[in-house]
Amino acid sequence: ETGVTQTPRHLVMGMTNKKSLKCEQHLGHNAMYWYKQSAKKPLELMFVYNFKEQTENNSVPSRFSPECPNSSHLFLHLHTLQPEDSALYLCASSPRLAPNTGELFFGEGSRLTVL
């Protein structure tokens, strides 16, 4: 138990569907992240939120839409995805964006399959 909970763990959706991934952290952290993990590729940072404010969007297509209503919850809204978007989507949190450590606390991920 890392203190970061992601739901659903598995999701299959068609290209025309709309779905959402949810992340909740119980660590009292102020920064939250979405990463994409594909086979044989480095972890790709998608979005960063610090104190609910988005601080980074790494050129992610608009079919991915993040939402951070508070410091404990993070959503990733998905619509009109492509098969190449199939991957493991990881949520992570950290105490803050300060440069003291680079430790991220990851959830177990949501395995997304786009048909």
Place this chain on the structure above:
Amino acid sequence: QQQVKQSPQSLIVQKGGISIINCAYENTAFDYFPWYQQFPGKGPALLIAIRPDVSEKKEGRFTISFNKSAKQFSLHIMDSQPGDSATYFCAARSSGGGADGLTFGKGTHLIIQP
């Protein structure tokens, strides 16, 4: 351009042996080098980390060796156990950046054979 190159992509080691995973970087602004361990069905978790002012850090059976002049660092797992079978990611962070500044390698899938 990949900023952190990790090798090998996969590694099989006999139980009790030494597992060695290597990473190389180019950005001299990197100042923090963590290793993450990921078991199947789980998210990555911080295993051990080093800063460039030391050449080695040891935690139990896990050791990071750091060569600043060569811009390389490696993870050594001594007395490797089947429970160490996982995917290992090296990473690097540039100075002044928080956790959002982490750059990851592609990962090494390690299998420890009993």
